[in-house]
Amino acid sequence: xxxxxxxxxxxxxxxxxxxxxxxxxxxxxxxxxxxxxxxxxxxxxxxxxxxxxxxxxxxxxxxxxxxxxxxxxxxxxxxxxxxxxxxxxxxxxxxxxxxxxxxxxxxxxxxxxxxxxxxxxxxxxxxxxxxxxxxxxxxxxxxxxxxxxxxxxxxxxxxxxxxxxxxxxxxxxxxxxxxxxxxxxxxxxxxxxxxxxxxxxxxxxxxxxxxxxxxxxxxxxxxxxxxxxxxxxxxxxxxxxxxxxxxxxxxxxxxxxxxxxxxxxxxxxxxxxxxxxxxxxxxxxxxxxxxxxxxxxxxxxxxxxxxxxxxxxxxxxxxx
Amino acid sequence: xxxxxxxxxxxxxxxxxxxxxxxxxxxxxxxxxxxxxxxxxxxxxxxxxxxxxxxxxxxxxxxxxxxxxxxxxxxxxxxxxxxxxxxxxxxxxxxxxxxxxxxxxxxxxxxxxxxxxxxxx
Numbered sequence: 001x002x003x004x005x006x007x008x009x010x011x012x013x014x015x016x017x018x019x020x021x022x023x024x025x026x027x028x029x030x031x032x033x034x035x036x037x038x039x040x041x042x043x044x045x046x047x048x049x050x051x052x053x054x055x056x057x058x059x060x061x062x063x064x065x066x067x068x069x070x071x072x073x074x075x076x077x078x079x080x081x082x083x084x085x086x087x088x089x090x091x092x093x094x095x096x097x098x099x100x101x102x103x104x105x106x107x108x109x110x111x112x113x114x115x116x117x118x119x120x121x122x123x124x125x126x127x128x129x130x131x132x133x134x135x136x137x138x139x140x141x142x143x144x145x146x147x148x149x150x151x152x153x154x155x156x157x158x159x160x161x162x163x164x165x166x167x168x169x170x171x172x173x174x175x176x177x178x179x180x181x182x183x184x185x186x187x188x189x190x191x192x193x194x195x196x197x198x199x200x201x202x203x204x205x206x207x208x209x210x211x212x213x214x215x216x217x218x219x220x221x222x223x224x225x226x227x228x229x230x231x232x233x234x235x236x237x238x239x240x241x242x243x244x245x246x247x248x249x250x251x252x253x254x255x256x257x258x259x260x261x262x263x264x265x266x267x268x269x270x271x272x273x274x275x276x277x278x279x280x281x282x283x284x285x286x287x288x289x290x291x292x293x294x295x296x297x298x299x300x301x302x303x304x305x306x307x308x309x310x311x312x313x314x315x316x317x318x319x320x
Numbered sequence: 321x322x323x324x325x326x327x328x329x330x331x332x333x334x335x336x337x338x339x340x341x342x343x344x345x346x347x348x349x350x351x352x353x354x355x356x357x358x359x360x361x362x363x364x365x366x367x368x369x370x371x372x373x374x375x376x377x378x379x380x381x382x383x384x385x386x387x388x389x390x391x392x393x394x395x396x397x398x399x400x401x402x403x404x405x406x407x408x409x410x411x412x413x414x415x416x417x418x419x420x421x422x423x424x425x426x427x428x429x430x431x432x433x434x435x436x437x438x439x440x441x
Contacts, residue, residue, distance in 0.1 A: 149426045215331075222332040225375070226425055229404020233424075238409040315428030317400065317435055318411075319421045 007136065007269075008032045009054030009126050009163040014043065014062050014072075015088060020112045024057060024088075027115050031122055034162075043072065047079055051168040052270065054126045055084040058106070070102050077105045082167050082265075084125040086110060086118070093117055127163060129292070131269055132301045135235070136161050139271060142230040143288055147273060150223055154200065157274040164268045169258040170287050173197065173216060175224040176251070181236040183301045185294035187251075187262065188231070189287075190224050196284040200277060227288070237304035247294060264293040322349035322364055323440040327357035327372035327381065328402070333427065337371060337402070340429035346440065354379025358387060367397065368440040371423075374403040374410065382413055389418040398439045402427060 011033045013024060028035040033054070038046045040063070047053075056076065062069040073085060084107040087095070093111045095103040107125045110118040140158050147156050171193035179186055197216050249263035269290040276283040312318040323346055326337045338348040349364060351357040353376040361367055370388070372381040379387075381401060388394050400421040401414055411422055420439075423432065 146426075218331045222330045225330065226404055229375075229406075229425065232404070233406045238407045312422075312424070314424040315426055315431050317421050317423050317432045319435075320411075320415045320419065 006032050007127065007131065007161055007163055008034050010034045010036060010052050011054055011126070012036050012038065012043075012046070012056045014038070015057060015059040016062055016064075017059060017088075017112075020088070023112055023115065027118065031119060032127075033122070044075065044079065047076065051166050051170055052162065052164050052272075053080075053083055053166050054163050054267070055086060055122075055165060057088065058085050059088045060090065070099070070105075073102070073105045080166070082165050084108075084165060086121055086125065088112060126165070126267070129163075129267060129269075129296055130298055132298055134303060135298075135301060136269075138234055138303070139231070139288070139290070142234060143227050143271065143273065146223060146226040146230060147275060147286070150219075150226070151200070151275055153277065154275045155278055157276065159272040159274070161269060161271045164270045164289070166268075167259050167261055169253070169260050170285075173220050174260075175220050177224050177228045179228070179231065179236075179290070179292075183295075183297045183299075184292045185246075186290065186292035186296070188224070188228060189260075189268075189289045189291065190220060190227075191287040191289070192220065192284060196282065199282050200275065200284050234304060235301070249293065262291045262293040264291070266291065266293055266296065321347065321366040323347045323366065323368055324436065325349055325351060325357060325360055325364075325367045325370045325372075327351040327354065327360075327370060327376070327384065329353055329373065329376040333373065333402070333425075337427050337429075340427075341433075341436065344429075344433055344437075346436070353377055354381060354384030354387075357384050358392070361388065361392065361394070361397075369398045369400065369436060371400050371402050371436075374401055374405050382410075382417055382419075385414065385417045385419055 009032065011028065013035045015024060025035060058073060060066055060069055063072050077085065085105060087106040087109040089109050089111060093109055093114060095106055095109050108121040110121060140161065144156050144158050170191040173192050173194050175190045176187050179188055194213060194216055198212055201219065252261045271288040273286045274283055275286065324341055326334055326348055328334050329352055334350045338350050341348045349360055351360045355378045357372060372384060374381040381403065385399050388397065388399065399419045400423065401419055402423045402425060404425050406424045414422060
């Protein structure tokens with residue numbers, strides 16, 4: 001496993017300027033942004049397939065003119081309104097002078113001569129929540145442990161965690177479970193694809209023709225339960241929830257558009273795992289997302305401490 | 321006539337645990353939640369050991385345990401929790417309710433088989 005302490009975020013760079021290309025690339029490298037470029041004409045198809053974006057760096061003359069740039073931005077915003085679009089302008093580091101509808105498409109603007117200001121914009125609109133390093137490492141560790149326990153013959157690859165502002169659902173299988181503590185309230189969500197999971201565990205063992213999907217549903221449910229349990233034991237324990245009214249907001253899922261909303265602009269903290277059968281080469285991608293939509297208080301984060309004398313290995317019977 | 325009742329809302333866990341125990345010569349019946357567990361227990365007085373999850377819908381495992389000892393007044397049956405929960409408070413509640421043992425998931429059959437066999441002997 002290799003997990004960097006620093007979170008990254010994938011960002012789509014739609015900027016034709018050869019003059020600023022290297023500066024933008026260097027900025028992305030220095031600020032934990034994974035820059036993706038796409039050829040003209042493929043922007044919308046990429047947006048339809050790429051679900052892990054944190055934002056878009058856009059230029060005022062993308063597409064050859066300001067009019068074309070505005071048209072494309074409108075199309076992008078219509079397809080993915082949750083993605084922050086940051087506009088590079090030639091002269092103004094703000095959204096003044098744009099058409100009334102145009103200004104609404106962007107979250108902020110910058111000029112290439114002041115990349116420090118862009119850093120502040122990135123922090124405000126992309127890396128807008130901070131996550132304790134111990135939490136990032138811990139989630140990867142406990143999840144990898146759960147997956148290794150469930151899939152004993154598969155190689156588990158753990159990827160660097162990242163920030164996502166997308167609300168697109170990956171795959172056909174999704175589980176949700178609440179997380180409640182004094183320092184966080186929200187959900188953990190797992191997403192994966194049914195076909196690859198069936199292939200990995202063997203379609204027969206999932207319950208036979210016609211009941212396959214229930215078998216993988218249950219498997220995902222148990223994986224979710226185990227991860228949740230480990231998370232709770234490590235970071236919540238017997239701690240009480242935060243004081244104040246325990247509010248709830250509706251979650252909205254639109255199956256046609258593979259879209260889920262948690263009622264918040266907060267980003268999703270995303271972990272990706274690849275499970276590979278080295279014998280057959282088959283693999284499965286599992287996405288694990290944390291959405292702290294109801295409360296996020298990282299200053300109150302702590303790990304549960306245990307007396308060494310009280311520790312019993314998982315799977316072992318502790319007799320009273 | 322079963323020896324062991326396995327209670328878990330996850331069919332994956334029920335299949336894994338009951339499959340292992342059956343393959344080692346034990347007679348097992350399963351239930352999907354605490355309510356179902358109580359019904360199965362009432363229907364089969366030969367059951368000597370209950371292995372139950374805590375977090376289940378309809379009726380959780382610790383409430384089921386409290387009812388086994390309370391309403392059913394069954395003090396002879398052995399009760400072991402198989403759960404993701406490991407908090408001391410949860411274990412204390414279990415102990416107070418009459419739970420004999422606690423296993424934090426995942427289930428490792430080899431680690432518990434001999435003890436289970438002794439408990440149903």
